[in-house]
Amino acid sequence: TYDLWMQMVANQLKLNWIKSQVRWADLEKTKGAPLDFGTLDVILPLAAKYKVKVLLSIVTAPRWAREKGASTNPDHNGPPADPQDYVNFVTAIVKRYPGQVHAIEVWNEQNLDREWDSPKGLQATQYVALLSATYKAVKAIDPNIVIMSGALSPVSVSDPPRFYDDFVYMDAMIKAGLLNTVDCIGAHHNGINLPPTVDYQAAPRDPKGQRSRFRGPYDNPHHEWSFKSTLEGYHQRIAAAGSSVKLCVTEFGWPSMGGITVSATNKAQAAPPVGFEFAADNTLADQADYTNAAIKEMMDWGWIQLAFVWNLNYGAQIGWDPKNDNVPYSILGPGFSQRPVWQKITDYNFRNKPRQASQ
Numbered sequence: 001t002y003d004l005w006m007q008m009v010a011n012q013l014k015l016n017w018i019k020s021q022v023r024w025a026d027l028e029k030t031k032g033a034p035l036d037f038g039t040l041d042v043i044l045p046l047a048a049k050y051k052v053k054v055l056l057s058i059v060t061a062p063r064w065a066r067e068k069g070a071s072t073n074p075d076h077n078g079p080p081a082d083p084q085d086y087v088n089f090v091t092a093i094v095k096r097y098p099g100q101v102h103a104i105e106v107w108n109e110q111n112l113d114r115e116w117d118s119p120k121g122l123q124a125t126q127y128v129a130l131l132s133a134t135y136k137a138v139k140a141i142d143p144n145i146v147i148m149s150g151a152l153s154p155v156s157v158s159d160p161p162r163f164y165d166d167f168v169y170m171d172a173m174i175k176a177g178l179l180n181t182v183d184c185i186g187a188h189h190n191g192i193n194l195p196p197t198v199d200y201q202a203a204p205r206d207p208k209g210q211r212s213r214f215r216g217p218y219d220n221p222h223h224e225w226s227f228k229s230t231l232e233g234y235h236q237r238i239a240a241a242g243s244s245v246k247l248c249v250t251e252f253g254w255p256s257m258g259g260i261t262v263s264a265t266n267k268a269q270a271a272p273p274v275g276f277e278f279a280a281d282n283t284l285a286d287q288a289d290y291t292n293a294a295i296k297e298m299m300d301w302g303w304i305q306l307a308f309v310w311n312l313n314y315g316a317q318i319g320w321d322p323k324n325d326n327v328p329y330s331i332l333g334p335g336f337s338q339r340p341v342w343q344k345i346t347d348y349n350f351r352n353k354p355r356q357a358s359q
Contacts, residue, residue, distance in 0.1 A: 002042050005313055010050040013342070014351035018047060019055040019250060019308045021108075024089050025062040025077075031085075035092060044100040055148075055308065057105040057250065058090055059115070069119040076117035079107075079126065083133045090134055094141050103306070104138060105186050105250055106131045107150035111169040113162050115153075121161045124172035132181040146306075149178060151186035151250045154224040167223065167233055174241050184248035184305050187234055189227045190329060191254035192217060193281035196294035200226035214278035227252065227294060235303050246305040252294055253310040255328030258284035259337070260320060270322030279328040288340035295348065309345065 009015050020043055027036045047054045065080040080086050094101055110116040110127045120126055127150070135147045152166040164172075178185070194203055194217050203217040203225060212218060217225035223233055231247060238245055257279050261267045272279040282290070291309065298304040315330030333339045 002046050006046045006050040006052060008312065010052050010351065013312075013345050014349050015052075015345070016350055017053045017055060017102075017306065017308065018312075019057060019105075021057045021059060022093070023060045024058060024065075024086065025060040028062055028089055029064075031062075031064045035089070037093075037096060040093065040097065044097045048100050053102040054100065055103040055105060055146075055250065055306070056093065056101055057108055057150075058086075058093075059108045059150075061086065067119055071117045073117065076114045078117040079110075079130060083130045086130060087133050087137045091137050091141060094138055094145065098142070101142075101145060103146035103148060103184075103248070104134070105148040105150060105248075106134050109153040109188070110150050111152045111155065111164040111166055122164055122169070124169060124178075125176045128173055128176040128178050128181065132177070135181045146183045146248070147181075148184045148186040148248045148250065149173065149182050151188040154189060154230050156220075156222040156224040166230070167237070170234060170237050174237060179238065179241055179243040179245055182245065185234060185238060185245055187231055187247045187249045188251045189230050189249070190251055190310055191227055191282075191290055191294075192225050193278040194226055195290050196227040196297055198226060198228060200224075200229040212281050214281055216278070228297065231298075231301075231304075235301075246303050248305050249298065249307040251310040252291075252307060253329045253331075254282055254287045254290040255279035256282040256284050256287040256339075257322075257328055258282075258287070259333045259339070260322050260327060261334065262322065264319075272328065273323055273325040276325045276328065284333075284340050288344045291341045292344040295345075 009018055044054060060077045061080040065085045066078055067081040070078050090104060107127065107130070108115055111122060113122060116122055116127065118126065131149055138145050138147060152169055154166050155163050156165065158165045158168050193212055193214050200217065200221050200223045203221050223229040231249065234247055255276060257270060257272050260270045262270045298307050309331065310329050311326060312331060314326040316332050316336060318324055320327055320334045331339050331341045
């Protein structure tokens with residue numbers, strides 16, 4: 001199965017990178033026990049075989065490593081009490097697979113309590129301390145590995161301790177020393193129902209009732225709805241701090257319910273997952289055109305180092321369950337059909353295109 005995914009990435013989509021999440025809690029369930037490298041022992045050698053570079057997003061402290069008094073909510077993840085435990089885990093991976101790990105994203109969406117549930121709250125200083133310790137340790141082993149900060153979740157308001165506006169949290173990370181201990185700033189923007197070229201302030205110009213059933217971007221304008229506004233906002237904050245560090249967009253894409261049916265036997269059009277109603281506003285052509293326009297935008301901006309399309313195979317892995325909110329973003333449709341966005345990506349031929357300074 002993994003060989004199939006690598007063939008798709010390298011030979012069909014003609015891409016040079018993959019991103020894979022590593023859940024620490026699953027690989028080191030007991031402190032001191034042998035780490036479970038089973039999946040990585042498959043993925044990383046195969047990626048090397050196909051000359052595909054690998055970004056590992058390393059998340060989720062196991063229960064034994066969590067802070068005293070940490071939440072036991074099974075839907076919430078959190079940081080380790082001792083950053084060194086995380087560092088030890090990350091460096092064990094780097095040492096086991098020399099030259100096969102090319103980038104590491106340190107955590108994920110740490111401005112949300114479901115990802116960073118700590119008795120200390122959503123402290124940017126605590127996160128930057130973890131990032132800094134990891135950066136120093138990994139660079140001592142392999143200075144060529146790109147260390148990225150965990151991408152934030154675009155959020156329109158702050159409601160501590162549950163979540164922080166990503167712009168507010170980005171400012172706090174910069175104040176805590178973020179830009180001195182990272183090679184690239186992680187970013188996410190999984191598109192809503194706005195094209196990637198539209199600033200959030202322009203969104204209300206979409207006439208009410210035109211075709212957009214999800215009204216958030218039009219009735220409550222904020223940067224969180226806009227790919228353009230969110231990424232430009234991060235870049236502006238980095239530049240204002242006097243840094244030239246680029247962004248690494250570790251997830252971007254647009255969802256569409258096109259072709260997703262209620263079940264394998266019921267071919268009726270499925271409703272979008274709860275909370276992702278905007279996926280019903282995007283046709284398959286929209287998904288393709290928006291992704292294509294986003295790629296062009298990022299290439300033109302010149303301050304994007306890497307970008308990862310979300311997602312290749314999530315839909316396939318769970319049988320295109322229409323209730324799962326990751327499925328509409330998949331670029332593979334039911335029956336392993338290639339959605340129109342697939343060809344848009346392939347046409348760039350990134351595999352054989354010489355890299356420019358801005359790419």
